[in-house]
Amino acid sequence: TAPDAKLGLGREALAEExxxxxxxxxxxxxxxxxxxxxxxxxxxxxVENCAVCHGDFGEGVGRWPVLTGGFDSLTNDRPVKTTGSxxxxxxxxxxxxxxxxPFGNAQSLQPDDVYAITAYLLYMxxxxxxxxxxxxxxxxxxxxxxxxxxxxxxxxxxxYPVFTGAPCMENCKDAVEITMHAAVLDVTPxxxxxxxxxxxxx
Amino acid sequence: xxxxxxxxxxxxxxxxxxxxxxxxxVAGAGAARAAGDPAITQIQPWMxxxxxxxxxxxYGQPSEHESHxxxxxxxxxxxxxxxxxxxxxxxxxxxxxxxxxxxFERHHGGAAHVDPAEHRLMINGLVDTQLVFTMEDLxxxxxxxxxxxxxxxxxxGMEWRGAQLNGCQxxxxxxxxxxxxxxxxxxxxxxxxxxxxxxxxxxxxADASGMTRSIPMEKALDDCLVAFKMNGxxxxxxxxxxxxxxxxxxxxxxxxxxxxxxxxGDEPWHHREETSKYTDLFADGRARRFTWEMDAKSVIxxxxxxxxxxxxxxxxxxxxxxxxxxxxxxxxxxxxxxGKTWQQARMSGPSLDKSMHAFYLDINWDGRPLYLxxxxxxxTGYVQPTKEALREIRxxxxxxxxxxxxxxxxxxxxxxxxxxxx
Numbered sequence: 001t002a003p004d005a006k007l008g009l010g011r012e013a014l015a016e017e018x019x020x021x022x023x024x025x026x027x028x029x030x031x032x033x034x035x036x037x038x039x040x041x042x043x044x045x046x047v048e049n050c051a052v053c054h055g056d057f058g059e060g061v062g063r064w065p066v067l068t069g070g071f072d073s074l075t076n077d078r079p080v081k082t083t084g085s086x087x088x089x090x091x092x093x094x095x096x097x098x099x100x101x102p103f104g105n106a107q108s109l110q111p112d113d114v115y116a117i118t119a120y121l122l123y124m125x126x127x128x129x130x131x132x133x134x135x136x137x138x139x140x141x142x143x144x145x146x147x148x149x150x151x152x153x154x155x156x157x158x159x160y161p162v163f164t165g166a167p168c169m170e171n172c173k174d175a176v177e178i179t180m181h182a183a184v185l186d187v188t189p190x191x192x193x194x195x196x197x198x199x200x201x202x
Numbered sequence: 203x204x205x206x207x208x209x210x211x212x213x214x215x216x217x218x219x220x221x222x223x224x225x226x227x228v229a230g231a232g233a234a235r236a237a238g239d240p241a242i243t244q245i246q247p248w249m250x251x252x253x254x255x256x257x258x259x260x261y262g263q264p265s266e267h268e269s270h271x272x273x274x275x276x277x278x279x280x281x282x283x284x285x286x287x288x289x290x291x292x293x294x295x296x297x298x299x300x301x302x303x304x305x306f307e308r309h310h311g312g313a314a315h316v317d318p319a320e321h322r323l324m325i326n327g328l329v330d331t332q333l334v335f336t337m338e339d340l341x342x343x344x345x346x347x348x349x350x351x352x353x354x355x356x357x358x359g360m361e362w363r364g365a366q367l368n369g370c371q372x373x374x375x376x377x378x379x380x381x382x383x384x385x386x387x388x389x390x391x392x393x394x395x396x397x398x399x400x401x402x403x404x405x406x407x408a409d410a411s412g413m414t415r416s417i418p419m420e421k422a423l424d425d426c427l428v429a430f431k432m433n434g435x436x437x438x439x440x441x442x443x444x445x446x447x448x449x450x451x452x453x454x455x456x457x458x459x460x461x462x463x464x465x466x467g468d469e470p471w472h473h474r475e476e477t478s479k480y481t482d483l484f485a486d487g488r489a490r491r492f493t494w495e496m497d498a499k500s501v502i503x504x505x506x507x508x509x510x511x512x513x514x515x516x517x518x519x520x521x522x523x524x525x526x527x528x529x530x531x532x533x534x535x536x537x538x539x540x541g542k543t544w545q546q547a548r549m550s551g552p553s554l555d556k557s558m559h560a561f562y563l564d565i566n567w568d569g570r571p572l573y574l575x576x577x578x579x580x581x582t583g584y585v586q587p588t589k590e591a592l593r594e595i596r597x598x599x600x601x602x603x604x605x606x607x608x609x610x611x612x613x614x615x616x617x618x619x620x621x622x623x624x
């Protein structure tokens with residue numbers, strides 16, 4: 001088909017406008033700003049800005065996300081997925097802290113702050129020593145433990161062929177037994193959602 | 203607001219009178235029966251008194267008798283109500299269009315209140331000309347209308363380990379289906395001129411979560427829309443006012459709200475919402491990523507735990523919804539005996555690509571327990587699997603993309619419950 005004609009709408013973005021909004025970082029380091037930060041500075045910043053929700057060691061307060069630990073738990077019945085045990089790329093840690101944290105005060109950290117907090121998270125995950133300094137220059141040298149833990153959606157090969165074809169319509173099974181009741185668990189909110197959640201051990 | 207206050211007082215008065223009349227009828231029920239139905243034989247207030255003036259409700263609300271038809275949340279699912287979820291009351295709705303005020307919400311930094319006059323859409327990265335659009339600019343592009351479902355990737359995610367929440371609002375209500383009006387994303391990208399090495403886009407939201415996802419260029423140029431209207435009116439604040447991305451058939455997280463920027467790149471970004479979240483962990487400890495499409499799925503919305511049978515044996519309408527991220531739904535099968543025997547339901551209403559479809563099965567209920575299930579077939583030949591079939595492949599820790607067949611057990615009294623059956 002013929003390409004759509006341009007309408008001449010919009011205007012050219014200025015370099016400083018692109019710079020203000022284009023803050024994203026990729027696994028290959030594209031988008032990382034100049035700067036650096038060390039573990040000890042990161043600890044101070046973390047205690048000040050993050051620990052109220054994530055705990056002094058990234059262990060999570062209450063129901064707030066656990067950021068550290070959980071190594072070798074991904075095959076467990078209850079996996080603990082953290083920046084250390086699950087996240088494939090350090091760039092994501094930098095990017096996400098920089099764009100969205102602290103929760104309620106996003107984009108309040110400077111590049112050096114984000115490098116330092118990222119370094120502290122690496123330290124808490126036993127990936128670096130306490131004298132480590134993370135910078136734009138050495139960023140790509142850090143390899144995340146679960147970097148190879150992901151693969152492209154393969155449903156087209158592994159599921160689609162299994163779930164196509166004419167299904168059974170008659171005499172499909174001899175007996176039907178109830179194997180699980182939601183009412184037994186009884187965690188559906190009604191008038192007393194909080195009480196129900198408490199009863200469920202949350 | 204004074205107008206609606208006046209209306210509130212007036213209707214409360216009318217309601218009280220109505221309640222008194224009903225009370226009187228109950229007290230003398232036998233006599234009333236003999237004398238005829240008081241709903242007919244007595245003059246109701248709405249037959250006698252004048253109704254509301256046309257100036258009472260400049261933006262109308264549902265009847266006060268429908269006040270139970272609301273979005274609901276489950277507090278224990280998330281740490282706080284700002285990065286959280288609520289649920290569409292599917293059991294109370296019919297047809298395929300979700301009313302705007304009932305469309306479920308999912309925010310990561312709360313529902314941002316954006317001033318459209320201050321809103322900008324930037325296109326940058328691997329393009330010939332990096333551009334900035336105002337809302338006024340966007341309104342001058344050719345626009346299209348499409349009905350699509352938006353389903354959260356985590357819809358039914360709480361049910362991976364078994365029956366947990368009692369009601370289709372909670373088990374299946376992270377979905378809505380509306381008509382979007384917007385500009386094909388292709389036209390906006392064309393305006394900037396995508397360079398040949400531009401293979402991915404990164405849409406980004408203007409809210410405090412700065413939501414980002416990587417989307418392949420092929421999808422961006424195919425059917426994505428940059429939408430400003432839903433069901434004819436401006437997007438609701440909680441749905442991304444004034445601008446959101448529409449990514450038909452794909453998981454709801456990718457439908458970036460408060461859309462402010464689209465970057466073109468040569469590689470995906472692997473951001474938080476496509477690494478830490480929206481990746482599907484399997485029992486072997488490895489995880490699928492980029493599981494974008496939502497598989498064919500269905501649910502019976504009535505009878506269901508929040509919509510029991512209250513009328514006793516006899517004619518019964520079984521109603522439900524079905525959808526597929528890969529096309530239309532030409533057929534839904536329903537069983538009333540837990541899967542021993544299936545029959546084809548009756549499809550009713552428009553059959554649109556990547557939209558909800560409504561189905562019905564009209565039966566004569568003999569008063570015996572029902573084990574209700576529905577099974578969607580999509581236009582590619584995919585047949586909705588059982589939960590057990592999914593667990594055999596994926597285990598129970600993949601969180602997202604649970605499209606397994608739902609079972610409701612309905613007892614002799616008509617009370618329905620979320621169960622799993624052998």
